[in-house]
Amino acid sequence: MTTPPYKHLYLVDGSGYIFRAYFAIPPRSTADGRPVNATFGFTNMLIKLLRDSDADGIAVIFDKSGKTFRNEIYPEYKAHRPEAPEDLVPQFAAIREATKAFNLPCIEMEGYEADDLIATYARQAKEAGIEVTVVSSDKDLMQLVDGGIAMLDPMKDKTIGPDEVMEKFGVAPEKVIDVQALAGDSTDNVPGVPGIGIKTAAQLINEYGDLESLLERAGEIKQNKRREKLIENAELARVSKKLVTLERYAPVTEGIEGFALRQPEPETLRAFLELYEFRSLLRRLSDQLGDEVPAEATPVPAAPGEANYELVQDLAALERWVAAAQKRGVLAVDTETTSLDAVAAELVGVSLSTEAGKACYVPLAHKGDAPADGGLDLEGGGAEAPKQIPLDQAIAALKPLLEDPGVLKVGQNIKYDMLIFARQGIDVAPIDDTMLLSYVVEGGLHGHGMDDLAQIHLDYQTIKFKDVAGSGKNQVTFDHVPLEKALDYAAEDADITLRLHQVLKPRLVADRLTTVYETIERPLVPVLAAMELTGIKVDRDTLRRMSNDFATRIGELEVAIHKLAGRPFTIGSPKQLGEILFDEMSLPGGKKGKSGAYATGADILQGLAAQGHDLPARVLDWRQLAKLKSTYTDALQTQINEETGRVHTSYSQAVASTGRLSSNDPNLQNIPIRTEEGRKIRTAFVAEKGHVLLSVDYSQIELRLTAEIAEVEALKQAFHDGQDIHAITAAQVFGIPVEGMDPMTRRKAKAINFGIIYGISAFGLAQNLGIPQGEARDYIAAYFERYPGIRGYMDRTKALAGEQGFVTTLFGRKIHVPGIKDKNPARRSFSERAAINAPIQGTAADIIKRAMIRVPPALDKAGLKARMLLQVHDELLFEVPEGEVEETSAVVREVMENACAPALELSVPLVADAGTGANWAEAH
DNA sequence: GTGTTCACG
DNA sequence: GACGTACGTGAACACC
Structure with a gap:
């Protein structure tokens, strides 16, 4: 074989890419309706590869439809694969056209999958001393990774080497097929051994060295079930291994010497880009195409950027x-x-x-x-x-x-x-x-x-x-x-x-979104603009004094912490802190996360502090003070507007997926309140002379809406009767009288109530309460038993989100949940919980937005001069002339409590509570 | 630019 | 049985 005239060969997994691109890129089509999203993604990826990589050899490899040799080994292989979506099918041909338009070799072969051809070419190139990069994120190709062969995930732009393979499979690349043989793969219908997943498989392979040794010595395994399964399914594991092992000696006809990079023909490339109406790409490649974009590609009116301004x-x-x-x-x-x-x-x-x-x-x-x-x-x-x-x-x-x-x-x-x-x-x-x-x-x-x-x-x-x-x-x-x-x-x-x-x-x-836009979002714009322009008065001296106080105490803590550690280090670096705690001081419970660093979050440090360790306890104090100083007392001083002497936040109306607002520069929706120390920062938010601050907030609005939306009669009744909702929940779920209830019991019920809003999981509840997961599971079961409406709501919502790709609030707002169909169970569960939460959080957001739109005219009509300053999700803050407090409070509460009308009548009452004071700490 | 941590509802 | 976990945000900081 002649040595090919290039150094770095890129083997692109064309079939793998197109599937991922199809799901990752939003639908788009040409003017006459041909779907092109995946083709566009593929073309873009090729351009990027050609532009950004050091590739001097490229081949794009495709699956050829039909049976492969694997079906002879195991007829069920890939038998459960659903048909490709109908708007993807025509794009299979289109990406082959794209490949040819860029003058790249387009390789496929009857009886072999793209992966086998990639394995074969990678081996050949490596033997010829050529560096190889496989462009794919398919885990089945990870078995090829070694010193001379790397992978590149083209969508995340992430290189996959032995370390990343280790992270995914828990074993070195050459052992990947053993792990896959045991764990199987439900999407490809590779059976594996029932009851064994990647984690267990990796553990077994690492312990026994390889699949054959494991199967021979399976009798030694202690866990009964696992031993039996392994013995029983040894043959299935061997077949699985054959299925997942890529063929590195496929009888390919094209030689790697033909993969040297060639320049595309400008005319061919242009014709392709025009055919699929990739005008932005045409523009981007215009220099390579030799001249200007041709007139026929210029739509009428002129494309933006080409128009005459x-x-x-x-x-x-x-x-x-x-x-x-x-x-x-x-x-x-x-x-x-x-x-x-x-x-x-x-x-x-x-x-x-x-x-x-x-x-x-x-x-x-x-x-x-x-x-x-x-x-x-x-x-x-x-x-x-x-x-x-x-x-x-x-x-x-x-x-x-x-x-x-x-x-x-x-x-x-x-x-x-x-x-x-x-x-x-x-x-x-x-x-x-x-x-x-x-x-x-x-x-x-x-x-x-x-x-x-x-x-x-x-x-x-x-x-x-x-x-x-x-x-x-x-x-x-x-x-x-x-x-x-x-x-x-x-x-x-x-x-x-x-x-x-x-x-x-x-x-x-x-x-059908006119109402949401016309009655909520559009009229809110001038309201927010007025709030931002008004701003809130912040007392610089208060903040300065607090900053100085924090600086002193942080300094003292630093000295103490360094002394306890035995050497100076950067306390704010989780990496260095982790090394001090778990390597140098050898404290228990050092757990590394996926990035390889020790976890040092507040929960971990609290655990250590509770065991009597002084250093983590001091670090917790240090972190609290450092946070308060850098994020609040220092930063807020710099945010005070020179001219107005006030702080003017900016509200983002199109960031939060649920319909909530967000606040930035500075964020005034996360000013501390939960700790005594942090709460003091609110004393710096003050009213103008002759005025006071009035805070009005919805009481338990999300829980009330949960009762409404999930139709939980018992909870609705409790709200009607004005009872302590968490205590009532505890009484009904645990069967304990409200009178003389243990505060811990109420706390548990409160955690479950919040958990419900978030799309509860036993893990999350256990984490939150610091109890075993089994106990959390029992609580949830008891809750569902008592309030069956909740479970019905959750199941309905998940199903609906899956069917239509979005959920809705009571006011008709659509909230899309794109991950709901994800085949990764973790990501899918995440989306399911988001889908459960979204109608609740989103309806609450709709309600307070409706209130915000109505408050200014209502105040105006009552002849009141109060100005609305801030919104914090369930709270509105006003600056009120001293003599108008009572009247203003009454008007605002009235508007907030009736904000659903006339569009909607809730079967639970909404309640808004008011407070006033010279500063925000007093008012809230 | 990414990940970790932590402030809020 | 495994995935990796409570929902929604923004800011500061360390580190690559």
């Missing part, structure tokens, strides 16, 4: 755009600023789009070019600033348009732009938000940032902010971006937003 630098031009928008009635708007913090940001420019492919950018505060030498230049303008419309004139021209009730303003995360405009005296309305449309229609399926949405719905890769403004220490604010670049980027954003609106808005009706 207008730079608007005088008032007359801006007025033409205003008139065009008035005429159309729809306008996409986007602002460019100097900061992601809308309350601190300076307006730099505005972009507008009135129809797809037609957009402009109006620069308003761009500086001249930065000096090339990077020298000191405080104005940032070495050159004169470019021609721009004066800000006040532009605002005056835009205001009537942005406030025109007859013109719909469309934005991507328009709350941000509304805040920027609000600070310029413009009250933007009416609005639509493409981010929220996507959130309502496809929540749970993917992120809702513009880059994601452009890729998914428009097959377009947006220009990245980094590409125009740089990154890291070279990053500049947008006012320093040259106008040409700024135009491309900013106008594109408005263009894309308008196009996304055209795609997503009709989906509301089609998917």
